[in-house]
Amino acid sequence: xxxxxxxxxxxxPNWYSSQxxxxxxxxxxxxxxxxxYVVVVRPGTGEVLHQLAGHKGRxxxxxxxxxxxxxxxxxxxxxxRDKTLIVWDAYSGKPIRxxxxxxxxxxxxxxxxxxxxASESRFFVGDFVSVDSSGWAFHWDVCSPEKxxxxxxxxxxxxxxxxxxxxxxxxxxxxxLRGREGRDLHLIxxxxxxxxxxxxxxxxxxxxxxxxxxxxxxxxxxxxxxxQVEGPNLLIMSxxxxxxxxxxxxxxxxxVLLDDVxxxxxLTPDQRLTANERARNWASSVYxxxxxxxxxxxSILVTDLKGQIWKWNMAEGVSKGVGAAPxxxxxxxxxxxxxxxxxxGLLSCSMDRQVACFSANGSAQWAVRGFGGxxxxxxxxxxxxxxxxxxxxxTIRVYGDSLTAEAEQSRGLKEVQFLxxxxxxxxxxxxxxHPKQDDLLVFSTEGGDGIGVYNLFLxxxxxxxxxxxxxxxxxxxxxxxxxxxxxxxxxxxxxxQSGKLLAWHKDVRQWGEMHTSKVRQEVDFSVCTRRTEGxxxxxxxxxxFSFSSSGKYLVLATESNDIHIFHDQEELQSANGGERNxxxxxxxxxxxxxWYHLVSVSREGLSIDSDxxxxxxxxxxxxxxxxxxxxxxxxxxxxxxxxxxxxTSAGNHQCKKILIVLPQAHKARVRSIVFNSHLGDHWASVxxxxxxxxxxCGPNEESGSEGAGxxxxxxxxxxxxxSVLSLCWSSVSPRCLYSASEDQSLRLWECWSGVGxx
Numbered sequence: 001x002x003x004x005x006x007x008x009x010x011x012x013p014n015w016y017s018s019q020x021x022x023x024x025x026x027x028x029x030x031x032x033x034x035x036x037y038v039v040v041v042r043p044g045t046g047e048v049l050h051q052l053a054g055h056k057g058r059x060x061x062x063x064x065x066x067x068x069x070x071x072x073x074x075x076x077x078x079x080x081r082d083k084t085l086i087v088w089d090a091y092s093g094k095p096i097r098x099x100x101x102x103x104x105x106x107x108x109x110x111x112x113x114x115x116x117x118a119s120e121s122r123f124f125v126g127d128f129v130s131v132d133s134s135g136w137a138f139h140w141d142v143c144s145p146e147k148x149x150x151x152x153x154x155x156x157x158x159x160x161x162x163x164x165x166x167x168x169x170x171x172x173x174x175x176x177l178r179g180r181e182g183r184d185l186h187l188i189x190x191x192x193x194x195x196x197x198x199x200x201x202x203x204x205x206x207x208x209x210x211x212x213x214x215x216x217x218x219x220x221x222x223x224x225x226x227x228q229v230e231g232p233n234l235l236i237m238s239x240x241x242x243x244x245x246x247x248x249x250x251x252x253x254x255x256v257l258l259d260d261v262x263x264x265x266x267l268t269p270d271q272r273l274t275a276n277e278r279a280r281n282w283a284s285s286v287y288x289x290x291x292x293x294x295x296x297x298x299s300i301l302v303t304d305l306k307g308q309i310w311k312w313n314m315a316e317g318v319s320k321g322v323g324a325a326p327x328x329x330x331x332x333x334x335x336x337x338x339x340x341x342x343x344x345g346l347l348s349c350s351m352d353r354q355v356a357c358f359s360a361n362g363s364a365q366w367a368v369r370g371f372g373g374x375x376x377x378x379x380x381x382x383x384x385x386x387x388x389x390x391x392x393x394x395t396i397r398v399y400g401d402s403l404t405a406e407a408e409q410s411r412g413l414k415e416v417q418f419l420x421x422x423x424x425x426x427x428x429x430x431x432x433x434h435p436k437q438d439d440l441l442v443f444s445t446e447g448g449d450g451i452g453v454y455n456l457f458l459x460x461x462x463x464x465x466x467x468x469x470x471x472x473x474x475x476x477x478x479x480x481x482x483x484x485x486x487x488x489x490x491x492x493x494x495x496x497q498s499g500k501l502l503a504w505h506k507d508v509r510q511w512g513e514m515h516t517s518k519v520r521q522e523v524d525f526s527v528c529t530r531r532t533e534g535x536x537x538x539x540x541x542x543x544x545f546s547f548s549s550s551g552k553y554l555v556l557a558t559e560s561n562d563i564h565i566f567h568d569q570e571e572l573q574s575a576n577g578g579e580r581n582x583x584x585x586x587x588x589x590x591x592x593x594x595w596y597h598l599v600s601v602s603r604e605g606l607s608i609d610s611d612x613x614x615x616x617x618x619x620x621x622x623x624x625x626x627x628x629x630x631x632x633x634x635x636x637x638x639x640x641x642x643x644x645x646x647x648t649s650a651g652n653h654q655c656k657k658i659l660i661v662l663p664q665a666h667k668a669r670v671r672s673i674v675f676n677s678h679l680g681d682h683w684a685s686v687x688x689x690x691x692x693x694x695x696x697c698g699p700n701e702e703s704g705s706e707g708a709g710x711x712x713x714x715x716x717x718x719x720x721x722x723s724v725l726s727l728c729w730s731s732v733s734p735r736c737l738y739s740a741s742e743d744q745s746l747r748l749w750e751c752w753s754g755v756g757x758x
Contacts, residue, residue, distance in 0.1 A: 003695070003751045005719045007048040008413045009389070009399070010039050011744035012353035012370025013336070018161055018224035018239075018284065019061030019108050020337050021349050026073050027342040029090050032349050033059035034370065037721060037743060038078055040090050043341055043357055046366035050093030051745060053721035057081030061109040064090070065142065066166070067126030075142065077128055079106030085130055087142055099145045102132040108162040112189060129192060129206065131162060137192065139206050152209050154194060161195030161225045165234070188229070193236060195222025201238050217246040224337075228287040230298070235287060243283045243305050267302050267312060281305040282334040286346070301338060307331030307350055309338070309362075328362045330354075369415055371397070375740030377431040377443070380731035382677075384438045387413065387728070387738065389746060390428035395420045396441065396454065401732050413746075419454060422461030426452070430481045435491050444481045444495060451481070451495065451504060484551040491551070499541030499559070546632075548617040549677050553630055554595055557612040562602050563634060565646060566595035599655045601644055607661055610638035616673040618698075619680050625649060631698055633683050635670025638663075641685065643698065643712055660699070660712055666690060674727045678734035682751075686724045686739070693717040693724055693739055695751050717749050 011034040014020045021032035023043065030043040031052075038052040038059055057080045065075040076090040085099040085106065111128045127149070131137045135156045138148035165188045190206050199218035204211050218240035228235040236248045247265040267285075285302045300312045311327035333351035340346055344360035356367035373392025380387050380401055387401040398417035419441075427446040434440035441454040450465035481495040493504040541559040548555075554566040618631040627649040634642040643660040666687035676682035681698030697713035722742035730736035730748075737749040 003715055003717055003749050005717065005747050005749045007039075007051065007745050008738065008748040009397075009746035010041075010048050010051070010355075010368055010370055011035060011037065012372060013349040013355055014059065015336060015351060016282065017060060018337055019063070019110075020059075021339055021347065021355075022062055022064050022076075023339045023341055023347060024064045024074055024076075024090070025066055025342070029064070029074055029076075030339070030347055031062055031064070031076055031090055032337075032355055033062055033078070035059070035744060036080065038062060038076070038088070039355075040076075040093065041355070043345070043347060044365075046357060046368060050090070051721060051743065052076075052078070052088055052090075052093060052095075053743070054078075054086050054088075054095050054098075055080035055082055055084065057083075057105070060106055061130075061160075063109045063111045063128060065126035065128065066111040066113040072126050072142075075126065077109055077111070077130075077142075079109045079130055081105040083132070085109075085140070087145075097142075097145050099140060101138060101148060102130065102136065104132040104134045104136075107131050107133045107158065107160045108194075110162045110164050110192075112164050113166040129162070129164070131158060131160075131194070137206075150206055150209070152192075152204065152206060154204070155196060157196040157198055157200075159195045159197045159222050161222045161238070163193045163225045163227045165189065165191055165193070165227045166229055188234070193225050193227060195225050195238060197221040199240065201225060201236065215248075217248070218242075218244060223282055224284055226285060226287065228289065230287075230289060237285050237287065237300070239283045239285050239302075241282055243281070243303075245283065245285045245300075245302050247300065265300070265312070267300070267310075282336050282351070284335050284338045286338040286340050288340055301327060301340075301346065303335040303338065305334055307333050307335055307352065309335070309346075309348075311362075328358055328364075330356055330358070330364055330367065369397075369418075371744050371746075374725055374742050374744060375746055376428045376725060378726045378728040378738050378740050378746070379432045379441075380728050380738070381433040381438045382731045385732045386416070386433070386438065387731070388431060388433065388441055389740060390431045390443060392427070394423045394426045396423065396431075396443075398456065401730055413748075417456060417459075419456070419459070421459055422464070423454070432481070432483060435483050442481075442483075442493065451493070482545065482547055484547040484554060494545065494547075496542055496545060499543075501542050501545060501556075543612050544615045544634075546615045546617040548630060549619045549675070552620055553598075553617055555615050555617045555632055557615045557634060561612050562600055563612070563615065563632065563644065564600045565598045565630070565632070567598045568595065598648070599646055599657070601657065601659070606642070606659070607663055608636055608638070608640045608642065610636040610640060613637050613669050613671065614673050616675050616683060618675045618683075619677070621680070623647060631681065633673045633675075633685070633696070635666075635673050635685060635687075637669045639666035639668055639670060639687055641665040641670065641673075641696070643696070645699070658699075662712070665694065665714075672727055674729060676729045676734070676737075678729065682729075684727050684729070684737055686727055689723045691718070691720040691722055691724060691741065691743075693727065693737070693749070695737070695749075715751065717751075719747055719749075720745070 014033045023030045030041045031038050036055045036058055039048060040050040041048055059078050059080050062076060062078045065072050074089060074091040076088045078086050083102045083105055087096040089096055108131045109128060111126055127141045129137055129139050131154060135154040135158050137152040137154050139150040140148050192204050192206050195201050199220055199222060200214060200216045202211060203213045217238050220240045220242050222238055223241050224239040226237040233249050237245060239245045245267040283303050285300060288299045288301060302310045308326055309328035311325055331350040331352050335348050335350045337349045338346055346358045348356050353372055354367050354369045357365040359365055371391045372395060375389045375391055377390040385401045387399045389397045396419035397415055399413035399415055429444050429446045431441060431443040434442055439456045443452050452461055453463040455462045483491045484494050495502050542556055543559060544557040546555045552568050556564045612634055614635045616633045621629040623629055627647060630646045632644040641662045645658040646655050648655050668690060669688040670685055671688045673683055673685045683696045685694050695715050699711060720741040720743055724739050724741045726740045728738045735750050739747050
């Protein structure tokens with residue numbers, strides 16, 4: 001077996017930092033911080049190349065190196081709350097080296113820019129500065145990572161806003177910065193510009209540690225500073241959380257002169273919010289140079305506090321902000337960072353959890369909304385090609401489950417619905433599309449509220465059951481609910497609660513208009529299970545359950561770790577010429593009388609000394625003699641896996657069983673096993689805390705029918721950086737599997753079987 005994978009939905013960008021993203025000098029790579037990871041994207045297509053994992057804490061800042069050597073253009077430096085720095089080759093996704101020395105979390109990172117011809121200097125690879133929360137700034141040379149070149153103590157009021165100066169287009173005579181009254185001369189490339197929480201902006205020389213200039217443009221905290229060398233002018237843009245942007249311009253007189261600093265432009269794009277509202281938000285700005293051939297395109301882009309991007313035309317000079325107008329209205333929450341691409345275009349990270357790319361004229365090229373929390377449940381709809389993901393931020397995202405057109409261009413899945421109405425404070429343990437109505441999502445909750453129904457057409461929760469005294473620990477088990485009797489209209493929903501199997505009946509036309517007392521019935525299988533031979537222990541409580549694809553067979557794993565298989569009696573009567581009432585067959589009779597006990601598998605004689613954690617039943621397949629074959633997988637607490645093939649003969653219901661035991665196939669408790677209804681003999685399993693997935697292919701017909709030499713094909717899927725939480729096979733492509741992980745990404749896997757697709 002073999003496989004390929006890609007990120008279908010990347011994790012969302014981090015909040016409240018102007019250092020969370022950056023674009024490489026050549027514009028080929030874009031990176032943004034997401035939790036303790038870094039996502040590397042191709043800006044042109046939106047394709048996710050890598051999800052870099054190496055930090056133990058939240059990534060707080062990152063920067064691409066600005067050295068002009070060809071090997072340095074894709075070098076990325078990241079800083080984290082774990083007080084460490086990591087240098088990556090972002091193109092290959094591999095770490096180059098780790099650097100340490102800070103005693104508190106890294107608050108900001110910025111690369112020093114290299115001038116033309118700098119590849120011959122010691123800055124061939126590039127150097128950068130890192131600042132921690134205590135105000136210590138370390139100047140590093142990537143080629144000498146043992147200790148920093150310089151250490152500077154910045155004030156503890158440092159706000160995290162940091163920038164350096166690109167002197168690549170500055171002539172040698174303009175490469176100096178003159179201080180007040182022209183008495184001090186400093187190299188622009190050695191300067192560090194930073195903001196404070198009290199609204200000050202300061203320039204400091206890294207090597208001499210001289211404070212070159214200080215001014216106070218804002219009354220509130222500075223959240224971003226940006227610099228731009230444009231001809232003879234040195235522009236410094238400062239942005240505060242209230243949305244105010246001020247641009248300062250120094251002039252060239254044998255070097256750039258900064259005397260008494262005064263604002264050249266003051267931009268306030270949104271004054272509709274109160275002072276308290278503005279203080280809780282964020283703003284960003286970026287300068288668009290337009291290049292030497294199109295100076296009329298020079299402009300400043302500024303975000304307001306509601307996510308709109310405004311454009312100030314700078315064609316009439318640096319001292320005038322002319323033609324202020326709304327430019328892009330894609331986001332609906334504050335934007336934390338904008339990055340301009342070298343060839344034109346804009347990239348943005350927003351509080352609405354989106355990363356977006358826009359062309360030079362403001363049109364959206366691509367946008368991806370990440371998850372606001374762990375993807376707790378994933379399910380697919382067979383008839384409409386939809387994929388639903390229930391997230392830890394009490395929302396449900398619905399995507400188009402398609403591998404053609406847009407998905408083949410590696411931009412990930414297209415989000416078609418974002419569900420939140422009525423889901424506040426809901427934590428999900430299971431979710432499924434209704435088998436008969438694809439506009440209904442049915443879910444169970446971890447908080448003890450039981451079953452809920454979300455109507456996609458109405459855009460709201462239409463039913464939420466009352467509290468049923470469900471134990472929190474029980475609902476954390478993965479197999480808490482499932483639809484059975486798929487052929488019935490309406491089908492019955494079964495839930496596992498405190499060791500009891502409950503059936504939820506619906507005898508009304510519209511799902512969601514039901515009362516708990518009328519629809520819930522406990523299924524008592526104790527009489528059936530006591531008729532089995534061997535065993536031992538109590539068989540009155542259910543550990544796990546699963547239905548076959550059509551719902552004809554019900555598989556139970558009981559407290560004594562025996563596996564019991566039940567057959568739908570109405571299916572037996574229908575097969576023998578009897579009539580079946582599809583509308584009311586299971587609504588008005590005890591459920592224990594509905595199910596015929598077919599066969600049991602006792603734990604005695606098995607080389608597994610552990611408790612069953614989950615089971616999964618497959619297709620019912622007709623045999624040559626008129627009987628049926630049913631394949632079952634079971635997972636155990638110690639990571640073992642049991643494969644069972646049960647073959648029934650026609651008429652007398654005699655069975656023969658084939659068992660394959662794989663001791664400790666996983667390293668921890670098997671938390672979930674999902675069956676591929678398209679390929680038939682394929683399952684996928686995942687264990688507690690493991691970032692990898694195992695895909696199993698059942699034995700072929702010859703070995704399975706004889707019972708001798710039967711083996712299982714398998715492959716291990718590796719790509720996630722944290723525990724996999726949920727699995728779901730695609731509803732439109734037989735070979736594709738979706739996996740959701742604690743790294744807050746959704747991956748799409750495509751698997752091929754070496755024994756054929758059967």
